[in-house]
Amino acid sequence: MGGRPARKKKKGDACQTENKTPNTHGSQLDEYFEPEHKTEPIKLAKIGQQTTDPVFTTKKDPVDSLKGMRFFSSRICREIQSKEVTTYNEISDGITKEIQHIFPTVSEKNIRRRVYDALNVLIAAKIISKTKKEIRWIGLPNYSTANEDIYEKERRTIENRIQEKKKQIKDLVRRLVCFHNLTKKNRAHPDTTPGTLGHAVSDNTDTSQRITAPFVLIKTQKNTRIHCEMLENRTQYYFEFDRPFEIIEDVSVMEKIGHGTVDSSEELMEIIPKGAWKYITRDIKPKRKNTSQKG
Amino acid sequence: MGGRPARKKKKGDACQTENKTPNTHGSQLDEYFEPEHKTEPIKLAKIGQQTTDPVFTTKKDPVDSLKGMRFFSSRICREIQSKEVTTYNEISDGITKEIQHIFPTVSEKNIRRRVYDALNVLIAAKIISKTKKEIRWIGLPNYSTANEDIYEKERRTIENRIQEKKKQIKDLVRRLVCFHNLTKKNRAHPDTTPGTLGHAVSDNTDTSQRITAPFVLIKTQKNTRIHCEMLENRTQYYFEFDRPFEIIEDVSVMEKIGHGTVDSSEELMEIIPKGAWKYITRDIKPKRKNTSQKG
DNA sequence: GTTGTTTTCGCGCTAGCA
DNA sequence: TGCTAGCGCGAAAACAAC
Numbered sequence: 001m002g003g004r005p006a007r008k009k010k011k012g013d014a015c016q017t018e019n020k021t022p023n024t025h026g027s028q029l030d031e032y033f034e035p036e037h038k039t040e041p042i043k044l045a046k047i048g049q050q051t052t053d054p055v056f057t058t059k060k061d062p063v064d065s066l067k068g069m070r071f072f073s074s075r076i077c078r079e080i081q082s083k084e085v086t087t088y089n090e091i092s093d094g095i096t097k098e099i100q101h102i103f104p105t106v107s108e109k110n111i112r113r114r115v116y117d118a119l120n121v122l123i124a125a126k127i128i129s130k131t132k133k134e135i136r137w138i139g140l141p142n143y144s145t146a147n148e149d150i151y152e153k154e155r156r157t158i159e160n161r162i163q164e165k166k167k168q169i170k171d172l173v174r175r176l177v178c179f180h181n182l183t184k185k186n187r188a189h190p191d192t193t194p195g196t197l198g199h200a201v202s203d204n205t206d207t208s209q210r211i212t213a214p215f216v217l218i219k220t221q222k223n224t225r226i227h228c229e230m231l232e233n234r235t236q237y238y239f240e241f242d243r244p245f246e247i248i249e250d251v252s253v254m255e256k257i258g259h260g261t262v263d264s265s266e267e268l269m270e271i272i273p274k275g276a277w278k279y280i281t282r283d284i285k286p287k288r289k290n291t292s293q294k295g
Numbered sequence: 296m297g298g299r300p301a302r303k304k305k306k307g308d309a310c311q312t313e314n315k316t317p318n319t320h321g322s323q324l325d326e327y328f329e330p331e332h333k334t335e336p337i338k339l340a341k342i343g344q345q346t347t348d349p350v351f352t353t354k355k356d357p358v359d360s361l362k363g364m365r366f367f368s369s370r371i372c373r374e375i376q377s378k379e380v381t382t383y384n385e386i387s388d389g390i391t392k393e394i395q396h397i398f399p400t401v402s403e404k405n406i407r408r409r410v411y412d413a414l415n416v417l418i419a420a421k422i423i424s425k426t427k428k429e430i431r432w433i434g435l436p437n438y439s440t441a442n443e444d445i446y447e448k449e450r451r452t453i454e455n456r457i458q459e460k461k462k463q464i465k466d467l468v469r470r471l472v473c474f475h476n477l478t479k480k481n482r483a484h485p486d487t488t489p490g491t492l493g494h495a496v497s498d499n500t501d502t503s504q505r506i507t508a509p510f511v512l513i514k515t516q517k518n519t520r521i522h523c524e525m526l527e528n529r530t531q532y533y534f535e536f537d538r539p540f541e542i543i544e545d546v547s548v549m550e551k552i553g554h555g556t557v558d559s560s561e562e563l564m565e566i567i568p569k570g571a572w573k574y575i576t577r578d579i580k581p582k583r584k585n586t587s588q589k590g
Numbered sequence: 591g592t593t594g595t596t597t598t599c600g601c602g603c604t605a606g607c608a
Numbered sequence: 609t610g611c612t613a614g615c616g617c618g619a620a621a622a623c624a625a626c
Binding site for chain 1 (some may be wrong): 611612613
Binding site (some may be wrong): 067069109113 | 599600601602
């Protein structure tokens with residue numbers, strides 16, 4: 001389908017204009033096509049819009065001409081949409097004026113007859129409605145659209161929650177790996193003073209590599225004055241600073257010193273509870289040791 | 296508009312059936328109308344679907360007959376929708392069979408001619424598409440809908456960012472208020488040992504109410520062992536715990552002890568940089584003192 | 591190209607109705 | 609006698625065959 005270049009009239013109508021100055025019309029009419037058709041000057045035929053499978057040996061699909069159902073109908077749709085409520089006469093007059101202005105050969109009678117056809121089809125398709133004279137645009141018979149909107153919205157919400165959970169899992173895995181590595185390392189370096197925490201770490205000569213977790217690292221400026229006190233039952237420690245400070249959590253520190261990676265996926269699976277395996281997707285796994293990833 | 300009872304053929308066609316057994320047809324055809332028309336038995340004319348303003352003195356709007364654009368078009372729409380992809384011949388054959396089954400008077404030629412008309416209108420209205428023979432249902436002419444979707448999505452994204460910023464501002468204001476109140480309080484309680492930080496706070500008999508900020512409160516279990524060390528240049532403090540602990544930031548503590556509120560909006564405005572006033576909306580302002588808010 | 595078919599459809603006569 | 613629209617002729621595209 002898809003119309004064809006304006007057909008020559010069979011009977012002696014009024015076609016002189018077209019034959020005499022085809023170019024003039026061609027350029028003038030150009031602007032009367034929908035945007036998607038505005039690629040080339042119009043001569044006789046022109047490639048139509050190919051939605052898909054453009055590979056066909058057949059010549060081509062000429063675009064709508066200036067007359068006929070196709071053309072009138074698109075005008076009519078536009079007219080009704082822009083007006084929100086209109087009448088047969090308004091539409092017909094509008095189109096007639098518009099068309100005859102640039103193509104005086106078409107008869108008003110014909111246009112008016114076509115408007116009836118188009119309106120009836122559009123009414124049947126339920127994209128316009130007519131009540132006793134008033135024609136109004138309904139638009140999308142939205143069987144799907146409206147619903148898809150809702151579902152799409154919900155989908156997005158759910159996806160967000162999934163992302164949230166993934167982040168949480170990732171963080172948990174991160175912590176797990178760090179503490180696992182820390183434990184491993186501590187085991188390799190037996191405590192010189194087992195049973196006590198305060199082994200001589202503050203002594204720079206101490207060679208122990210053990211780190212007790214959890215811990216916190218507080219960073220501040222040189223010369224910052226710090227005051228510390230604690231409750232007698234040791235449940236609260238209060239530190240005052242007179243300059244800004246930064247708290248760095250243990251996991252971050254451990255990652256910095258290379259405790260944030262695993263040797264292999266197998267090792268990772270070993271330290272993750274079996275019940276949680278199915279949640280450990282690729283994007284959640286921490287980096288592997290000796291694995292340089294660059295994009 | 297809206298069709299009329301099936302017109303009698305002008306030329307001696309084949310109209311006997313209709314005149315002989317009108318009732319039989321009436322009942323049979325009944326089921327061929329769209330749901331919204333299925334309210335009464337069809338005789339000659341019937342109230343059309345009144346979308347709005349049903350108050351009209353004019354008689355009535357006869358409903359679609361079994362022939363004509365209206366009827367064919369709705370059939371066609373249904374056909375295309377149900378098939379998702381079809382052809383002119385498929386449609387025509389389908390309709391022809393369907394119609395002739397119950398109304399043998401209509402000529403196939405006529406039906407096939409009408410299908411062209413309807414298809415062209417629907418194509419122009421962009422609710423179906425035709426590519427080289429393949430006709431498929433598009434549905435939504437959504438000139439607006441699709442775009443609104445995009446805009447709506449963007450709007451949501453932007454709104455999220457605004458919320459994010461608001462949260463940040465709210466937090467900043469919160470901090471500002473706390474530190475402002477703290478300063479005010481400290482001024483009211485002159486330091487007994489000016490110039491030093493470590494005034495005798497650890498001494499329970501000390502009456503000084505001054506608090507130096509920033510600070511941090513660390514909460515842990517009784518009997519938790521803590522080890523502390525620091526770099527010589529005092530830029531880093533390292534605390535080891537053997538049990539979980541909780542860090543409570545200074546602002547939270549200050550809020551807990553009543554430093555998170557302001558006396559009045561005026562006071563708030565005083566402590567907020569003038570350039571930022573316009574961002575301090577109602578939902579960002581902290582609670583006022585002595586203001587019990589219950590909803 | 592040309593010619594023969596088939597597909598599409600421009601166009602308008604004219605029938606019912608108010 | 610004007611509005612609405614059923615209906616189909618026959619010509620113009622498109623396609624197939626030569």
